[in-house]
Amino acid sequence: MNSLAKTIPEWLEVCHLDDLVMGSGVAVLVKGKAVAIFAIGSNDFKLYAISHKDPFSNADVLAHGIVCEGNGVWTVASPIYKQHFRLDTGECLEDPTVTVNTWPIRLRGNLVEINTSDEVS
Template sequence: METSNTTWTNICAANDLTPNAGICALYNEQQVAIFLCKQTNNVYAVANYDPFGGANVLSRGLIGSTQDIIYVASPLYKQRFNLSTGECLDSPDHKLKTYNVRIENDQVQLKEAS
């Protein structure tokens, strides 16, 4: 449920997304990795910063799935992050920031997660 102070921000055109690949966008001065998953036909958005490699590279990671969990594997050290929750599947003490994301009027839109 949206409240009156909830604002969606246009990030890019929906056709800028490539299925099963990530793009990086700047949102509120933070790098965000955005993915369109072909398997689920859902769009996901997580922080682009890899806490293990110390670099903004997750948008270059590979999408995969295990036990019905859609994840991105870091291109550096291959840790897998759940795209819905941000949790690291390989090291539960690490978690990425996630963002609410949607496609509205052919635009990818983000807002802060609750």
Template sequence: MTILNETATRTDRWTPVCSYTDLLPERGAAVLVGTMQVAVFRTFDGALYALGNFDPFSGAYVLSRGIVGTRGGEPTVASPMHKQVFSLVTGVCVDDPAVAVPTYPIRVTDGTVEVSVV
């Protein structure tokens, strides 16, 4: 079992969302975990990240369609609406640190990507 970007909290319930190979590097995918829309990303180095899909600047669920990149070596996603950049690690907006989106623990178990939103 490989665990990527797992947080010690909220990990008691995992929801399978897709196969690891279904996620294309540097592209996002929107998944539904319970009633939560989650944006899941796979970077070129194979790391996985999960953020809330809601863009607080535009009011739309679009972060999964954003442009994946880096700022200062940290993986990021730029909203496709107004181009604000969010850290994939912390969810904090690089352009306005007072704004953040939630991050969620994510892991791979037997080739299946799982997310915890509890």
């Protein structure tokens, strides 16, 4: 493991603001990994990045699920078997033993960046 990479924030540009779909998700490839990026809210929107791979079906699909809100918590429902994953923590609501990866994400100008420095790969 490269311990240096863990400490130095590594923000990577992944797409343009125009590529996002408000209220829904898109997928990007980052270092060979598929990441789902969600933009929630309209004017004052918030960005989330979680794994695109659905751990229950092993298919790259999470960006294309329906975004849901329940008691203030935002989730995405997998389009395959419909489990919900929290956008902020990656936790599966139906099975708390399952969690998908999440990444820090930010908007710099019109560019969307995610931080892969915590990546343990």
